[in-house]
Amino acid sequence: MIRSNNTTDCVVSQDYELFFHSSGSVEKCMIEPANALLEYSQKRNLHLTFFVDVGMLRCFDRHAADNKHVARDARSIRKNLRAIAEAGHEIGLHVHPHWEDTRLVDGRWDFSNTRYQLRDFSADEINDIFRSYFSLLQDLAKAPIVSYRAGGFCVEPFAAISGLLLELGIDIESSVVPGAKLIDPQKGFDFAGAPDVRGWCFDSSPTVPSGEGPFVEVPVTPNTVSRFFYWGRLVDRLGPQQRAQHFGDGLSKAIGRREVLRRLLGGSRTSELSLDAAKAPYLLPIARRANRRSTWHVMGHPKLLSRRSLEIFDEFIEQARIDRFLTVAGLAGQVRAADSGRRPQAIG
Ligand SMILES: [Zn+2]
Numbered sequence: 001m002i003r004s005n006n007t008t009d010c011v012v013s014q015d016y017e018l019f020f021h022s023s024g025s026v027e028k029c030m031i032e033p034a035n036a037l038l039e040y041s042q043k044r045n046l047h048l049t050f051f052v053d054v055g056m057l058r059c060f061d062r063h064a065a066d067n068k069h070v071a072r073d074a075r076s077i078r079k080n081l082r083a084i085a086e087a088g089h090e091i092g093l094h095v096h097p098h099w100e101d102t103r104l105v106d107g108r109w110d111f112s113n114t115r116y117q118l119r120d121f122s123a124d125e126i127n128d129i130f131r132s133y134f135s136l137l138q139d140l141a142k143a144p145i146v147s148y149r150a151g152g153f154c155v156e157p158f159a160a161i162s163g164l165l166l167e168l169g170i171d172i173e174s175s176v177v178p179g180a181k182l183i184d185p186q187k188g189f190d191f192a193g194a195p196d197v198r199g200w201c202f203d204s205s206p207t208v209p210s211g212e213g214p215f216v217e218v219p220v221t222p223n224t225v226s227r228f229f230y231w232g233r234l235v236d237r238l239g240p241q242q243r244a245q246h247f248g249d250g251l252s253k254a255i256g257r258r259e260v261l262r263r264l265l266g267g268s269r270t271s272e273l274s275l276d277a278a279k280a281p282y283l284l285p286i287a288r289r290a291n292r293r294s295t296w297h298v299m300g301h302p303k304l305l306s307r308r309s310l311e312i313f314d315e316f317i318e319q320a321r322i323d324r325f326l327t328v329a330g331l332a333g334q335v336r337a338a339d340s341g342r343r344p345q346a347i348g
Pocket residue numbers: 015017053094096150151152
């Protein structure tokens with residue numbers, strides 16, 4: 001990507017959520033790391049975008065009457081989100097529909113027998129999910145909610161939700177990681193064909209740019225890593241230290257055997273550029289290699305953040321020579337303005 005002017009922009013987005021296998025605690029997975037991010041961003045004078053897993057909060061609300069711990073957690077999340085909005089960060093909609101089937105069993109969230117992707121739900125259920133999640137979140141946000149990220153990058157079939165999103169005033173999408181692909185019957189996605197540029201307008205599929213489309217895609221910067229990265233991750237996962245490396249105290253569900261083999265034996269693999277503890281070390285080599293890149297979009301999860309991630313990010317800001325931080329909505333505005341400038345203008 002060639003610099004179009006002298007400014008190097010950076011977007012930082014965070015998916016605010018629990019773990020989905022063993023959930024972990026609200027305090028460790030969200031409140032503590034989000035507060036660390038608030039403190040950091042205030043010091044650096046930058047604004048982030050928080051994509052909030054609203055299904056989680058709605059599920060907490062469903063169980064709050066029967067369980068005082070869940071009721072207290074729901075209050076902490078609301079207070080934390082209000083502080084995030086108050087500090088001027090963007091709040092975006094993040095949808096993990098599996099919370100619709102999740103139940104509290106003996107004080108723990110039971111994710112078994114869960115439908116993971118929106119395509120597993122009926123049109124009526126999808127309609128209810130989006131309307132109810134949106135109104136719950138809009139109540140907590142200060143500014144209108146305009147940005148969306150699909151749970152687990154499972155953004156297709158986007159056409160099933162595009163009309164609903166426009167009706168709610170959401171016309172920015174940010175789930176695509178150009179070149180990334182996951183083979184998994186439950187959680188798979190495929191962005192192999194998406195271009196690695198700062199963003200584009202689109203109509204019905206976020207991986208297919210279309211200058212006239214009503215939506216803007218703000219993709220996450222891709223990072224291609226060798227299989228040795230996954231050997232390292234495997235060693236980490238088997239070791240006793242793995243939970244100590246990040247704020248969150250839960251566990252993700254293991255990926256399928258086919259994908260594990262592909263990662264361990266394959267040549268290289270593209271995933272998202274991230275602040276997550278295990279992935280943050282890649283920020284520095286990629287910033288050195290791509291020193292003419294004009295726009296960066298680094299994502300992450302508070303649950304997987306570490307203090308070290310933020311120290312590395314300081315070095316990244318220097319290395320990549322970042323001049324300006326934008327929210328997802330801020331960058332989408334730039335993309336839209338540039339795209340409309342390229343459109344043929346009517347004469348008259
Ligand atoms: Zn998520």
